[in-house]
Structure formats: C-alpha cells, structure tokens
Amino acid sequence: MTESPFIQILTEQITAFLELIRSSRSENTYRSYSNALNAFRMDLEEAANPIQFSKNLEDAVIAFIETLHNYAPATERLYLTALYRFLEYLSADESLKINLPRYKMIIRQRARRYGQRLPQFPRTEIDNIINYAINITNQLPDSEAERLRLLRDKALLLTLADSGLRIHEACNLRRGDIDWNEQRAIIIGKGNQQAVARFSSRSIKAIKDYLAARANLDGSSGKPLPSLPVFARHDRAAGKKIKPISTTTGRAIVEQHVKIALGPDAADMITPHSFRHYFVTAVLRGSGGNLKLAQELARHKSISVTQRYAHLSDDELDQGYDEIFNHSTPKI
Numbered sequence: 001m002t003e004s005p006f007i008q009i010l011t012e013q014i015t016a017f018l019e020l021i022r023s024s025r026s027e028n029t030y031r032s033y034s035n036a037l038n039a040f041r042m043d044l045e046e047a048a049n050p051i052q053f054s055k056n057l058e059d060a061v062i063a064f065i066e067t068l069h070n071y072a073p074a075t076e077r078l079y080l081t082a083l084y085r086f087l088e089y090l091s092a093d094e095s096l097k098i099n100l101p102r103y104k105m106i107i108r109q110r111a112r113r114y115g116q117r118l119p120q121f122p123r124t125e126i127d128n129i130i131n132y133a134i135n136i137t138n139q140l141p142d143s144e145a146e147r148l149r150l151l152r153d154k155a156l157l158l159t160l161a162d163s164g165l166r167i168h169e170a171c172n173l174r175r176g177d178i179d180w181n182e183q184r185a186i187i188i189g190k191g192n193q194q195a196v197a198r199f200s201s202r203s204i205k206a207i208k209d210y211l212a213a214r215a216n217l218d219g220s221s222g223k224p225l226p227s228l229p230v231f232a233r234h235d236r237a238a239g240k241k242i243k244p245i246s247t248t249t250g251r252a253i254v255e256q257h258v259k260i261a262l263g264p265d266a267a268d269m270i271t272p273h274s275f276r277h278y279f280v281t282a283v284l285r286g287s288g289g290n291l292k293l294a295q296e297l298a299r300h301k302s303i304s305v306t307q308r309y310a311h312l313s314d315d316e317l318d319q320g321y322d323e324i325f326n327h328s329t330p331k332i
C-alpha cells in the first residue's frame with residue numbers, strides 16, 4: 001500500500017530530526033528519541049483519510065498520547081518529551097504552520113498525571129558497602145591485574161558515594177579533568193551540560209592510590225597522561241592498553257561487590273544510581289536540609305527534584321516516630 005503524502009512528509013521530518021539529535025545529543029538520547037518517534041510513526045500509518053497536514057497531525061498526536069496510556073509511566077513521559085521536541089522542530093518550518101502552544105496544551109491536558117514518586121534506597125546497606133569498599137584493599141593479591149581491579153573498584157565505589165556522579169559521568173572521567181588540589185573536576189553531565197563535581201578526601205586518596213599502582217601502564221601507553229581515563233579496564237582483552245571502562249562494566253562492578261558484601265539477593269536492590277540517592281540525602285542531612293546546596297552539589301536542573309529527597313533527611317521525624325511508636329505505649 002502506498003504511503004499517504006502526510007505520512008511521507010512526517011517520515012522525512014522524523015528522519016531529519018533524528019539526524020540532528022544524533023549529532024548534537026548523547027547516544028542514549030538519540031536511541032530513546034528514535035524509539036519514541038518510530039512508535040509515533042507506526043501510529044501514523046494507521047491514520048485514516050489524511051486531509052490537511054496540520055489537522056491530521058493534531059489527530060495523530062492525540063491518538064498517540066492515548067496509546068501511551070498503555071505504557072509504563074516513565075516510558076510515557078520520555079516519549080512525550082521526544083514528541084514535543086519533534087513538534088518544536090516542526091514549528092521552525094514556517095511552511096508547516098505548526099501551532100506549538102496548542103500542542104503543548106494538548107499534551108499537558110491528555111497525558112496521565114502521576115503522584116510524586118519518592119526516591120527509595122537502602123541507606124544502611126549502602127553504608128555497609130562503603131565500609132566494605134574501604135577495607136577491600138587491606139590485603140592485595142599478587143596478580144597485578146587483580147590488584148589493579150580491586151584498587152579501581154574501591155575508588156569507583158567511593159567516588160559514586162561521595163561525589164554524586166552518575167555512572168556514565170564516572171566512566172567518562174579523564175585524569176586531566178580532575179583538579180587534585182581543589183578536589184573537583186569539570187565534567188560533561190546530563191544534557192551534555194558542563195558542570196563541576198566535587199570529591200571527598202577519601203575518594204581522592206583512593207583514586208590516587210589506584211593511579212599510582214597503574215603508573216607503569218600509564219607511562220608506557222604512549223599517550224599524554226591527562227587524556228587517559230581515571231577508571232580503566234584490566235582484563236585480558238585490554239592487555240597493556242589503557243581503555244576506559246564502559247557504563248556496562250561500571251554497573252557490573254557495583255553488582256559484583258554488592259553480591260560479595262551483602263549477598264546475591266541484594267544485587268537488584270542497589271544500583272550505581274542508588275549511590276546518587278545516598279549522596280543527595282547525605283548532603284541534606286549534613287547541611288540541616290539546605291535544598292539549594294543539595295541541588296547545586298547534585299547538579300539537579302530543578303530544585304523540585306531535590307525536594308523529593310527532603311523527606312528522607314529529617315532525622316527529627318524519624319526519632320520522634322521511633323519514640324512515640326517503638327519506645328512508649330501509643331495513646332489511643
């Protein structure tokens with residue numbers, strides 16, 4: 001069956017938009033937007049009797065939003081973001097005459113509304129993981145590769161806990177990114193934005209210990225030291241080359257040590273992002289609930305994201321509840 005002119009135009013515009021995303025955004029963003037807009041295009045193919053481009057597009061958008069009600073909430077939000085960015089792209093083409101404010105209203109009115117989901121993470125278990133990480137290098141193995149892996153893993157775990165770095169941000173760190181005196185680094189964070197990440201003294205020390213043990217490998221790499229990754233591979237495939245660990249490897253490192261420290265049942269309970277939750281909550285607890293400080297250190301774009309953690313940092317509420325319900329007879 002021959003595609004309608006309407007679908008042909010949209011398909012061409014989607015292709016052009018995704019090429020722009022590929023060249024300007026991260027691979028993860030490109031992949032997510034591709035999934036969203038390919039789903040939108042498939043819905044378009046079922047559209048009947050296309051008459052006028054702008055009117056038929058509005059009908060297609062409404063139908064797609066209703067289809068997304070069958071998706072998981074997170075997927076729906078992601079796909080709607082991709083759809084709106086695509087509509088923004090279309091609105092720049094004056095020949096198409098896209099009424100962007102109207103589409104924004106349609107999406108806002110027809111998308112599902114969800115209650116705020118509060119971040120959950122096992123704080124006590126992460127405390128145990130951190131204590132475990134501090135001690136894993138007390139007795140180092142004879143094998144150089146195994147020794148380097150343990151030193152690297154300790155440095156990675158403490159960095160995730162004490163800096164609030166996302167796993168891809170940690171994996172992308174280069175030696176030259178870190179200001180060792182100031183204990184901070186310039187990173188490319190979420191949304192391809194430049195930001196400052198700060199490191200604790202213990203995480204900096206762990207990184208320095210690891211890099212000192214790696215000095216011979218780094219020196220013989222033939223590359224400038226500042227260009228080398230902070231966290232490198234130490235497997236047979238890498239050999240003597242200094243290659244950065246991937247985000248998949250970073251997640252595997254966390255999972256491996258969670259299983260060792262807490263048992264296999266804890267593997268699904270703690271992920272690299274759990275350490276970021278831990279970090280934000282630790283800042284709030286240590287600063288007396290200073291939301292602005294936590295927002296800046298966590299590099300949250302909106303303070304409303306940081307506010308989701310405030311309920312987890314109120315020790316007085318925890319203590320008061322414990323005293324009322326666990327250490328006295330509740331008055332009924």
